[in-house]
Amino acid sequence: MAYTKVSIPRFEAGGAPTVKKATVILVDINDVDAEPSRTLGNTQVVGALTLKTSAKAVGIYATPSTIVPTEEPSGEVDSRGIIQGLEYTHPGNSIAIANHTEAYLNRPVIALVRECSGSASGKCLIIGSICNPLYMQPEYTNSKDGSSRKFVWKQDQPSKFVIGTYTGALPTLANEVSEGSGSGEGSA
Numbered sequence: 001m002a003y004t005k006v007s008i009p010r011f012e013a014g015g016a017p018t019v020k021k022a023t024v025i026l027v028d029i030n031d032v033d034a035e036p037s038r039t040l041g042n043t044q045v046v047g048a049l050t051l052k053t054s055a056k057a058v059g060i061y062a063t064p065s066t067i068v069p070t071e072e073p074s075g076e077v078d079s080r081g082i083i084q085g086l087e088y089t090h091p092g093n094s095i096a097i098a099n100h101t102e103a104y105l106n107r108p109v110i111a112l113v114r115e116c117s118g119s120a121s122g123k124c125l126i127i128g129s130i131c132n133p134l135y136m137q138p139e140y141t142n143s144k145d146g147s148s149r150k151f152v153w154k155q156d157q158p159s160k161f162v163i164g165t166y167t168g169a170l171p172t173l174a175n176e177v178s179e180g181s182g183s184g185e186g187s188a
Contacts, residue, residue: 003041
């Protein structure tokens with residue numbers, strides 16, 4: 001559906017912050033069987049993010065107040081685009097989060113971020129795509145104030161699309177690792 005011009009008033013919530021659910025969902029693009037489609041001027045994607053047989057997405061706990069979806073303009077006049085991104089902080093430095101950081105350093109992903117919008121399902125943002133995925137830029141801090149891993153995910157190149165709204169089924173997540181364990185190896 002093409003964009004239809006509409007006038008946009010100030011909505012009731014205005015620019016109030018939106019609380020996010022604490023689990024960021026990351027989907028390795030190599031596990032994607034089909035992704036939703038998009039048309040310019042309509043940010044609601046159509047269809048579901050479908051994974052290959054037995055593939056699972058990864059759920060990462062993030063401190064909710066640190067989850068920040070981003071859109072940065074890029075380019076010159078007549079060739080401007082948007083670089084989609086996502087930032088969040090995971091508290092501590094468990095073996096599992098260190099292993100995740102190392103394993104996903106050069107792995108292309110699509111991210112799903114769920115907002116607590118007041119509805120039962122909430123609003124879900126889809127960031128990145130198979131053709132223009134997100135790549136990690138990690139930061140690690142261990143100081144007198146605490147330890148944490150900050151994850152900054154960004155697309156390598158701009159595109160014509162802003163962050164989308166996803167209404168499809170959420171992918172199945174890999175099993176959670178137990179504290180002190182390094183990976184989900186051996187679990188389904």
